[in-house]
Amino acid sequence: xxxxxxxxxxxxxxxxxxxxxxxxxxxxxKTSLEISLVTAVLGGIIGLLVAxxxxxxxxxxxxxxxxxxxxxxxxxxxxxxLAFAWIATLGPLGVVTVWLRNLGWDPSAHGFQLFSKxxxxxxxxxxxxxLMILVIAPAIDGLRRxxxxxAANLGAKQWQFxxxxxxxxxxxxxxxxxxxxxxxxxxAYATAYSLTSGSVNIVPILISAYYTGNVLDxxxxxxxxxxxxxxxxxxxxxxxxxxQRRAARWSK
Amino acid sequence: xxxxAYVWLLLAAAYFLIPLYATLDFSLKENKAGAPCCTAHNYxxxxxxxxxxxxxxxxxxxxxxxxxISLILFVPTxxxxxxxxxxxxxxxxxxxxxxxxxxPIVMVVGLLRTFKGTPHWFYAEPWGFLAGAYVILAFPYxxxxxxxxxxxxxxxxxxxxSQSLGAxxxxxxxxxxxxxxxxxxxxxxxxTLAIVLGEFTIANLAAFHTFPIFLQYxxxxxxxxxxxxxxxxxxxxxAAMLSLLxxxxxxxxxxxxxxxxx
Numbered sequence: 001x002x003x004x005x006x007x008x009x010x011x012x013x014x015x016x017x018x019x020x021x022x023x024x025x026x027x028x029x030k031t032s033l034e035i036s037l038v039t040a041v042l043g044g045i046i047g048l049l050v051a052x053x054x055x056x057x058x059x060x061x062x063x064x065x066x067x068x069x070x071x072x073x074x075x076x077x078x079x080x081x082l083a084f085a086w087i088a089t090l091g092p093l094g095v096v097t098v099w100l101r102n103l104g105w106d107p108s109a110h111g112f113q114l115f116s117k118x119x120x121x122x123x124x125x126x127x128x129x130x131l132m133i134l135v136i137a138p139a140i141d142g143l144r145r146x147x148x149x150x151a152a153n154l155g156a157k158q159w160q161f162x163x164x165x166x167x168x169x170x171x172x173x174x175x176x177x178x179x180x181x182x183x184x185x186x187x188a189y190a191t192a193y194s195l196t197s198g199s200v201n202i203v204p205i206l207i208s209a210y211y212t213g214n215v216l217d218x219x220x221x222x223x224x225x226x227x228x229x230x231x232x233x234x235x236x237x238x239x240x241x242x243x244q245r246r247a248a249r250w251s252k
Numbered sequence: 253x254x255x256x257a258y259v260w261l262l263l264a265a266a267y268f269l270i271p272l273y274a275t276l277d278f279s280l281k282e283n284k285a286g287a288p289c290c291t292a293h294n295y296x297x298x299x300x301x302x303x304x305x306x307x308x309x310x311x312x313x314x315x316x317x318x319x320x321i322s323l324i325l326f327v328p329t330x331x332x333x334x335x336x337x338x339x340x341x342x343x344x345x346x347x348x349x350x351x352x353x354x355x356p357i358v359m360v361v362g363l364l365r366t367f368k369g370t371p372h373w374f375y376a377e378p379w380g381f382l383a384g385a386y387v388i389l390a391f392p393y394x395x396x397x398x399x400x401x402x403x404x405x406x407x408x409x410x411x412x413x414s415q416s417l418g419a420x421x422x423x424x425x426x427x428x429x430x431x432x433x434x435x436x437x438x439x440x441x442x443x444t445l446a447i448v449l450g451e452f453t454i455a456n457l458a459a460f461h462t463f464p465i466f467l468q469y470x471x472x473x474x475x476x477x478x479x480x481x482x483x484x485x486x487x488x489x490x491a492a493m494l495s496l497l498x499x500x501x502x503x504x505x506x507x508x509x510x511x512x513x514x
Contacts, residue, residue, distance in 0.1 A: 049260050050260050050261065050263075050264045052257075052260075053254075053256065053257035053258075053259075053260040053261050054257075054261060056254070056257060058254055058257070059254075059257055059261075063261065067261075067264075069494075069497060070268065072493060072496075072497060073489065073490055073493040073494065074268060076446055076450070076489055076493055077486065077489060078450065079450050079451075079452045079464060080450075080452055080464050080467045080468045080471060080482075080485075081450075081467065081482040081485045081486055081489075082271075083471070084275065084467075084471050084478055084479070084482040085271035085272065085274065085275045085482060085486075086271055087471075087475075088271070088274040088275045088277065088278040088479060088482075089270055089271045089274040093475075094274060095270070095273065095274035095277050095278075096270060096274070125267075126267075126268070126271065129264070129267075129268075183352070186355075187355030187356070187357065187358075189355075189356070189357045189452075189453045190452035190453055190456075190464070193452075193456075193468075194452075194468055194471060197472070204355075204357040204453075207357055207358075207361060207457075208357065208453075208456065208457055211360075211361075211364070211457045211458075222361055223361055223362075223365065226357070226358040226361040226362070227358075229355070229357070229358050230353065230354060230358050233352075233353045233354070233355065233358075234353050236353075237349070237352075237353050
């Protein structure tokens with residue numbers, strides 16, 4: 001990590017760190033943060049709804065075990081195979097693209113590109129959702145059935161239960177899980193690299209360009225970029241740990 | 253079952269299953285326009301490809317090496333910590349979180365710099381540099397899984413019983429402790445296998461030719477065989493993770509299930 005603070009001749013400097021806040025490096029951080037934020041928040045909310053749908057009373061038990069088993073496996077799909085699966089689905093010759101085209105609606109004519117930021121976000125959701133489902137399921141179990149019945153006995157409506165009991169109890173777990181998802185997507189490299197052939201401007205791809213490409217001007221810039229990522233993720237952890245403690249209060 | 257539950261579960265099922273179907277569909281297509289559906293041609297291509305066998309062998313051996321090194325390093329350490337130094341446990345648990353804060357892309361930058369100038373047999377060989385990096389990558393999974401395993405048995409009683417019967421330390425470790433944490437060790441090993449077989453970031457930046465690198469190369473150059481190869485790689489992940497879930501049913505082997513492949 002010390003390399004981030006050295007110049008080409010290994011003298012100490014802050015110039016590399018200052019560079020991070022300038023064009024084009026700051027743009028990469030913005031894109032990275034945006035992708036992570038979108039997939040973490042959307043993944044968090046949709047994951048919560050799917051997990052709740054599988055766990056709530058009335059849903060047969062096998063649905064839940066099937067979903068958690070699948071999530072355990074799918075949270076580990078990622079990287080190159082996942083990118084190919086999406087190219088086969090939504091790429092120019094992808095199965096879904098061809099279906100839509102046969103229905104008379106061409107996604108690429110409406111500005112959709114799999115090899116873009118949106119495409120990366122859609123692909124990332126494939127490992128974000130299962131992770132969310134795995135992480136939030138114990139918290140949903142913590143929402144005890146008796147609370148719901150007690151609220152109903154006191155005359156609370158469905159929305160009142162959620163507004164005053166359900167959401168406040170789930171909130172620390174939900175926020176904690178979203179932060180976990182954020183870090184998960186912020187650190188991801190292989191999927192985006194393979195999906196866009198390295199053309200989407202996110203920090204990990206910029207770092208790798210210094211090692212695998214021809215841009216070997218100043219390796220310390222790559223080290224500074226890595227240092228910046230480390231700072232962001234360390235901040236995430238500092239927020240995450242107290243939230244985790246709070247969330248543990250409601251679990252059994 | 254509530255109607256909204258149906259809607260969410262069906263949407264999720266569609267989102268998760270369509271890409272898998274699409275990959276299968278691609279893997280069965282012929283590389284010619286207008287050819288009839290469904291050929292095993294792409295699978296034949298994979299089986300007769302020398303690079304495929306070469307890289308998958310490297311990846312499997314690397315996984316094996318990582319698992320063996322990790323178990324040799326961490327089983328006695330965690331055993332010792334549980335037995336004699338319980339106060340050190342939180343420190344190690346904190347260390348185990350570091351690979352989550354330092355993702356592979358950041359780690360490889362640091363490792364490449366730190367080990368620059370080390371002997372050729374280490375720096376330029378996958379068995380040296382890459383295996384070392386993977387041991388670090390596997391450390392949190394090894395730790396959390398083994399730690400849970402050790403917590404579910406009574407380390408003190410087992411050790412004392414074995415020693416009062418006259419067993420040496422090595423006998424205690426291999427004949428008493430190891431059989432009791434077998435499912436935890438197996439779970440950790442399967443997780444490590446899944447990580448190493450899918451790891452792209454470090455191998456790519458350090459310029460080693462492992463299976464994921466080969467997969468990426470095929471993705472870029474030939475679409476339909478890549479479908480067959482991708483499906484194969486999914487099957488390997490499935491197999492590793494399902495075996496993990498099966499051994500994990502036994503006591504205390506379940507832990508966080510997020511690997512570092514992405």
